[in-house]
Amino acid sequence: MSNCIEITALQKTFGTKTAIADISLQIKEGEIFGLLGPSGAGKTTMIKMLTGELNKTAGDIRVLGSTPDKFHQTSFKSQIGLLSDNSVLYERLTVYDNLKLFAKLYNAPLNRIDEMLEMIDMLDAKKKVVSKLSKGMKQRILLAKALIHRPKLIFLDEPTSALDPGNVAQIHRVLQKLNEAGSTIFINTHNMEEATTLCDRVAFLHEGEIKECDTPENLRYQYSSHMFYVETFDGEIIQLPNESESADKIASLIKTGTVKAIQTDNPTLGDIFIKITGKELV
Amino acid sequence: MNAARVMAIFEKDLKEFTKNTTILFTPFITIILAIIYSRMETGDGLPLIVVYAIVGITYASVTSGVMMILMAEENEKKTLRGLIMSPASYVEILLGKSLVTALMTFITLIISFIIMESTNMIDIQQIIGLLVLFFFFLFLGIAVGLFVKSVGMTTVYLMPIMFIFGFTSMIEFLGFSPDSIVIKITDYMPIPQLVAMGETESWSAIGIVLIWTIVAGLLAFVCFQKVKKDRA
Numbered sequence: 001m002s003n004c005i006e007i008t009a010l011q012k013t014f015g016t017k018t019a020i021a022d023i024s025l026q027i028k029e030g031e032i033f034g035l036l037g038p039s040g041a042g043k044t045t046m047i048k049m050l051t052g053e054l055n056k057t058a059g060d061i062r063v064l065g066s067t068p069d070k071f072h073q074t075s076f077k078s079q080i081g082l083l084s085d086n087s088v089l090y091e092r093l094t095v096y097d098n099l100k101l102f103a104k105l106y107n108a109p110l111n112r113i114d115e116m117l118e119m120i121d122m123l124d125a126k127k128k129v130v131s132k133l134s135k136g137m138k139q140r141i142l143l144a145k146a147l148i149h150r151p152k153l154i155f156l157d158e159p160t161s162a163l164d165p166g167n168v169a170q171i172h173r174v175l176q177k178l179n180e181a182g183s184t185i186f187i188n189t190h191n192m193e194e195a196t197t198l199c200d201r202v203a204f205l206h207e208g209e210i211k212e213c214d215t216p217e218n219l220r221y222q223y224s225s226h227m228f229y230v231e232t233f234d235g236e237i238i239q240l241p242n243e244s245e246s247a248d249k250i251a252s253l254i255k256t257g258t259v260k261a262i263q264t265d266n267p268t269l270g271d272i273f274i275k276i277t278g279k280e281l282v
Numbered sequence: 283m284n285a286a287r288v289m290a291i292f293e294k295d296l297k298e299f300t301k302n303t304t305i306l307f308t309p310f311i312t313i314i315l316a317i318i319y320s321r322m323e324t325g326d327g328l329p330l331i332v333v334y335a336i337v338g339i340t341y342a343s344v345t346s347g348v349m350m351i352l353m354a355e356e357n358e359k360k361t362l363r364g365l366i367m368s369p370a371s372y373v374e375i376l377l378g379k380s381l382v383t384a385l386m387t388f389i390t391l392i393i394s395f396i397i398m399e400s401t402n403m404i405d406i407q408q409i410i411g412l413l414v415l416f417f418f419f420l421f422l423g424i425a426v427g428l429f430v431k432s433v434g435m436t437t438v439y440l441m442p443i444m445f446i447f448g449f450t451s452m453i454e455f456l457g458f459s460p461d462s463i464v465i466k467i468t469d470y471m472p473i474p475q476l477v478a479m480g481e482t483e484s485w486s487a488i489g490i491v492l493i494w495t496i497v498a499g500l501l502a503f504v505c506f507q508k509v510k511k512d513r514a
Contacts, residue, residue, distance in 0.1 A: 051367065053367065074284075074369040074371075077367070077368060077369040078369050082367055086360050086363060087363075087364065088359055088360050088361055088364065089361075090294065090298060090361060091359075092297075092298055092301040092302065093294070093297055093298065093301075097294065097297055100290075101290055101291070101293075101294045102364075102368065104286055104287065104289075104290035105287050105290055105291075105365070105368040105369060105370050106368065106369060107284075107286070107369070145364075
């Protein structure tokens, strides 16, 4: 599988402030990649550079085989879908009129509008004026707007931020469906649950640097203490290393009937982030 | 350039225009003034200076005013970003938005001319002059619309444009001597040039208005570069 995004020694500074410091990454075609980090870590700056909205200070970027000097071209923009926290709709227009504008700008057939509305479960809101919609509904329309031209690569900047669980689940279902259809997804989030549910691979961005990059499963295994925690009915917790000798000890404890529960250490991505950076993901 | 994208932006703006009370009633100011001026007519037809006062008000309030509000609103509500990130080029975006302004301007102008019974003064020279003048006010509107950060700020800039460029033909009624420096300067402003052209049929007036238009075009270009630079 070829690389959809290739980043080499990327840097971005704003005056004396370094937003991105020497980042190298490869994202494969068909992958859902999560860039995790707290607010101000440089996640939005990264997406802006990958979509041509910001110029890089140093390093190399290649997105869908194009270098940044080609990012303004129609052929490049037609392959990209973008949903950021700054994405907005025309409030006075209806849902249909908003999607029709972008379908025409991206040269997508107009029957795609109904298709997209059905996908986000909002076909009945087609004729509603956007200003009358809830935040979650607007976010789903923004997603439909970003996907109306069936982009090969989708950039999502905090797509479910401050949404209720119902809307979050709906957006996740759409993203999974798109990914199954072959789209590559680059998602910025500080929602660890979202990253664990959706992403094939995640990278922790902290103070402009990538601290870790791997699959959520590998990271959770790598940062676990590799211990078994055996809780007895007396309230005692016995820690045993994840080694073959522990099997006999656990077996004998079970035979005596004293074992209440056996657990393994399985840190969340949030726990791992705190372990690496000393800071919480907020 | 892709005509479908230009028309998509035009269609969107046209729909927004009908729902935007800030700009919806702008053309009525000119039309009401045209009705008032037409009542002052004594039988010889309205003086060219009055007709061009209506032209100036139309161009300042409708062309520049509406264009700057449309651009400022896109800028303020961050919808301009969505258009910029789409495959539409800057030229397509500006052209699409200018079409709505052009449509409103010329409908307002034609209605005003009919009310003032001034359609007979329109010849090919005047039409060319009015077209060049339209672009001057359009570029001013684009420049200010890109420059300001909010719709509210547009009024700060609209008033000077209205008085400096829209009402210039009426400045002599303020009682300045014909030899005064104010009159000499205003004589070179776009509207007085077109009034003079109507009286003398000299083509040099269009040349001077064209220079004003090029300057306004350059100003719009500089503001455009600024928007692009801000994004980098």
